Amino acid sequence: xxxxxxHWLEERLPGLTRMIRRHVTAYYAPKNFNLWYYFGSxxxxxxxxxxxxxxxxxxxxxxxxxxxxxxxxxxMRDVNWGWLIRTMHTTGxxxxxxxxxxxxxxxxxYGSFKKPRELVWLLGMLLFVVVMAEAFTGYVLPWGTMSFxxxxxxxxxxxxxxxxxxxxxxxxxxxxxxxxxxxxRFFALHVIMLPLLLLFLVVLHLTALHEVGSNNPDGVEIRxxxxxxxxxxxxxxxxxxxxxxxxxxxxxxVGVFLLVAAYIVFFAPSFDGWFLERNNAVMADPLLTPAHIxxxxxxxxxxxxxxxxxxxxxxxxxxxxxxxGSIALLFALPWIDVGPVxxxxxxxxxxxxxxxxxxxAFVGLMLIGSNLTDVLFPWLFGANINLTxxxxxxGRTMMLAxxxxxxxxxLYTHLGWEKTRPVPERVRARG
Amino acid sequence: MDEYINRGRRRFxxxxxxxxxxxxxxxxxxxxxxxxxxxxxxxxxxxxxTQSLKKIEPGQQLITTWRNLPIFIVxxxxxxxxxxxxxxxxxxxxxxxxxxxxxQPAYAQNGTRSIKPQWLILIGxxxxxxxxxxxxxxxxxxxxxxxxxxxYYCPCHRSRYDLAGRVYKDVPAPKNMQxxxxxxxxxxxxxxxxxxxxxx
Numbered sequence: 001x002x003x004x005x006x007h008w009l010e011e012r013l014p015g016l017t018r019m020i021r022r023h024v025t026a027y028y029a030p031k032n033f034n035l036w037y038y039f040g041s042x043x044x045x046x047x048x049x050x051x052x053x054x055x056x057x058x059x060x061x062x063x064x065x066x067x068x069x070x071x072x073x074x075x076m077r078d079v080n081w082g083w084l085i086r087t088m089h090t091t092g093x094x095x096x097x098x099x100x101x102x103x104x105x106x107x108x109x110y111g112s113f114k115k116p117r118e119l120v121w122l123l124g125m126l127l128f129v130v131v132m133a134e135a136f137t138g139y140v141l142p143w144g145t146m147s148f149x150x151x152x153x154x155x156x157x158x159x160x161x162x163x164x165x166x167x168x169x170x171x172x173x174x175x176x177x178x179x180x181x182x183x184x185r186f187f188a189l190h191v192i193m194l195p196l197l198l199l200f201l202v203v204l205h206l207t208a209l210h211e212v213g214s215n216n217p218d219g220v221e222i223r224x225x226x227x228x229x230x231x232x233x234x235x236x237x238x239x240x241x242x243x244x245x246x247x248x249x250x251x252x253x254v255g256v257f258l259l260v261a262a263y264i265v266f267f268a269p270s271f272d273g274w275f276l277e278r279n280n281a282v283m284a285d286p287l288l289t290p291a292h293i294x295x296x297x298x299x300x301x302x303x304x305x306x307x308x309x310x311x312x313x314x315x316x317x318x319x320x321x322x323x324x325g326s327i328a329l330l331f332a333l334p335w336i337d338v339g340p341v342x343x344x345x346x347x348x349x350x351x352x353x354x355x356x357x358x359x360x361a362f363v364g365l366m367l368i369g370s371n372l373t374d375v376l377f378p379w380l381f382g383a384n385i386n387l388t389x390x391x392x393x394x395g396r397t398m399m400l401a402x403x404x405x406x407x408x409x410x411l412y413t414h415l416g417w418e419k420t421r422p423v424p425e426r427v428r429a430r431g
Numbered sequence: 432m433d434e435y436i437n438r439g440r441r442r443f444x445x446x447x448x449x450x451x452x453x454x455x456x457x458x459x460x461x462x463x464x465x466x467x468x469x470x471x472x473x474x475x476x477x478x479x480x481t482q483s484l485k486k487i488e489p490g491q492q493l494i495t496t497w498r499n500l501p502i503f504i505v506x507x508x509x510x511x512x513x514x515x516x517x518x519x520x521x522x523x524x525x526x527x528x529x530x531x532x533x534x535q536p537a538y539a540q541n542g543t544r545s546i547k548p549q550w551l552i553l554i555g556x557x558x559x560x561x562x563x564x565x566x567x568x569x570x571x572x573x574x575x576x577x578x579x580x581x582x583y584y585c586p587c588h589r590s591r592y593d594l595a596g597r598v599y600k601d602v603p604a605p606k607n608m609q610x611x612x613x614x615x616x617x618x619x620x621x622x623x624x625x626x627x628x629x630x631x
Contacts, residue, residue, distance in 0.1 A: 149562065153587060156560035171464075175473040177499040185467065287494055287501050287555075289563040293587045306560075307588050311605030314529065316559055319603070388575065388589065 028239030030216035038253035111342025144280030219342025300369025361401035479624025535610035
C-alpha cells in the first residue's frame with residue numbers, strides 16, 4: 001500500500017526521495033558528535049517556533065503607532081492563549097540567541113569554519129546578521145518606550161557615517177523620527193522579507209554543509225578516512241546515517257531544551273526583565289527617554305563597544321565602526337586563523353588561552369552593555385569607586401582583548417608559532 | 432550540426448541584452464528605494480512652531496516639538512548664567528567654533544548660545560545617538576559630577592552638557608547640542624524654525 005503511494009509520488013516528483021536520502025537517511029555524519037552538536041537542530045526548531053507563533057501574532061497585531069501598543073496588550077489579555085503565543089515568541093527570540101552563540105562558539109572551537117567549510121561559515125555568519133535584523137525589527141513592533149529608543153539609537157548608528165549618514169537615517173525612518181512609516185516598514189521586514197531571506201539562507205547553509213560533510217570534535221575529515229560501514233562499502237567508515245541516529249539523539253536534546261523553554265514560558269516569561277523589559281510595558285513617548293536604558297541582552301556586548309569608543313575628529317562614527325568590525329572579523333575568521341589543525345583538542349596552548357580570553361572579553365562586554373558592572377563594581381571594590389572611569393578602563397580592556405584575539409590568531413597561525421599536537425588518523429570512539 | 436553559428440553575433444546579443452536588462456532592473460529598484468523616503472505628509476510636519484514663554488518660571492524647562500523633534504526651552508536664572516563661563520575649561524567646544532551641520536545659527540554663536548541670554552533654546556537631542564538628555568538644572572553635586580553646575584545628562588550613554596547645551600569633555604557625544612533657527616515674535620513669544628532675518 002505504502003509502496004504504491006510512494007511509487008505514484010516517485011513518478012511525479014523523482015527528486016523528493018533523492019533529497020530525503022541525500023540530506024537525512026543517507027547523510028553520513030561523524031559518529032563522535034557530542035553535546036555541542038545539539039545546537040544546529042535546536043536553532044532550526046526555534047526558527048520553526050518563531051514562524052508559527054509569529055504568524056499567529058500577526059493575526060492580531062496591528063502595525064501603526066496608534067494601534068501597535070494596544071494590540072500587543074490585546075494579545076496578552078484578551079486573545080485566547082494570546083499570552084502563551086507571544087511568550088513563546090519572545091522566549092524563542094532570546095533562546096535562539098543563546099543557541100546561536102553556543103553554535104558559533106562550537107564552530108570556532110572545533111575549527112568547523114576552516115577549509116573546506118568556509119562557505120558554511122560565511123552563510124552561518126550571514127544568518128547571524130539576518131537574525132539580528134529580525135530581532136531588532138521585532139523588538140520595535142510593540143512600540144513601547146524601549147522599542148522607540150532602540151530604533152533611535154540604532155538609526156543613529158547609521159547617522160554617524162560622515163556625509164551620507166543623516167540622509168541614510170532619514171531614509172531608514174521615513175522621517176526625522178521613528179513614526180508610523182518606520183513601524184510599518186519594520187513590520188513588513190520582520191514578517192515577510194527577513195523570514196524569507198532567513199529560510200533561503202538556512203537552505204543554503206545546510207546544502208553547503210551536506211556537500212562537504214559535518215566536522216566533528218576531533219576535527220578529522222571522515223570522508224578522507226577509510227571507507228565502508230555496515231550500510232555500504234562506499235560510505236565513510238566513521239559515519240553513521242543522520243536518520244535515525246542523529247534524529248533520535250537530537251530528540252533527546254529537544255526534550256531537554258523544551259523543558260527549559262517551557263519553564264521560562266510558564267514561570268518566568270519576562271526572565272526578570274531580561275527577555276521582556278519593564279520599560280517596554282510603557283507606550284513609546286518621543287519626548288521621554290527612560291532613565292535606565294540598556295539594550296536587550298543579546299545585543300549588549302556590541303552596544304558596549306559603541307559606548308566604550310570615544311568621539312574624536314568631530315565624529316562619533318568610531319563606535320559603529322568598532323561594532324561592525326567586531327562582526328566583520330568573525331566573517332573573515334577562515335582567513336585569519338589558517339592553522340592546519342582544526343579542533344581545540346590538538347591545538348597549541350596559545351590558542352586555548354586566547355580563546356578563553358576571547359570568551360571572557362565577550363562576557364565582560366555583555367556585563368558592561370547590560371549595565372551590570374554598575375552593580376558589580378561597587379560590590380567588588382566598594383561604593384566609593386569612580387564608576388565612569390573604571391567602567392571605561394575595564395570596557396576598553398575587554399575590547400582590546402576581543403580584537404586582540406583576531407590579531408593574535410592571525411600572527412600565531414600565519415607565522416607558524418603554533419605548536420600543535422598530533423591529530424589522530426580517525427575520530428576517537430569516545431569524545 | 433555543421434550549421435554555421437555566428438558566435439560574434441551571439442556574444443554581442445548576449446552582452447547587450449544582459450546590459451540593457453541589468454540597467455532596467457537597477458532602474459526598477461529606484462521607486463522601491465525612494466518609497467522609503469519621507470512621504471509628503473511626513474514633510475508637512477516640518478512647518479515652524481510658535482511657543483509662548485509666559486508660563487516658564489526661572490530655572491524651569493519647557494519641552495515642545497518642532498519637526499517632531501523635542502525642543503528644550505529654558506528660562507535660565509542669573510545664577511545659572513553666571514556659572515557658564517566657569518565651565519569653559521571642561522568643555523569640548525566652549526566658544527561654539529564648530530559651525531558644521533547646523534550646530535547653531537550665527538546669531539546664537541556666543542557665550543550663552545542664544546539670542547537673549549536668559550532664554551536657552553535647543554534641539555533636545557544628544558549628539559551621540561540622539562537620545563533626549565535629562566534636564567538637571569539644579570546646581571548641586573550629582574553622582575556623575577560632584578561639581579555639577581546645572582545642565583543635561585543623557586541616560587543612554589552618560590554624555591553631559593552644560594546649561595548652554597555645550598558638551599563636556601570625556602563623554603561619548605562629540606558635539607554641542609544643536610540650536611534650531613528661531614526668533615522672538617515679541618518679548619514673550621518665540622517662533623522655532625525661522626531665524627530673525629528669514630521671517631516674512
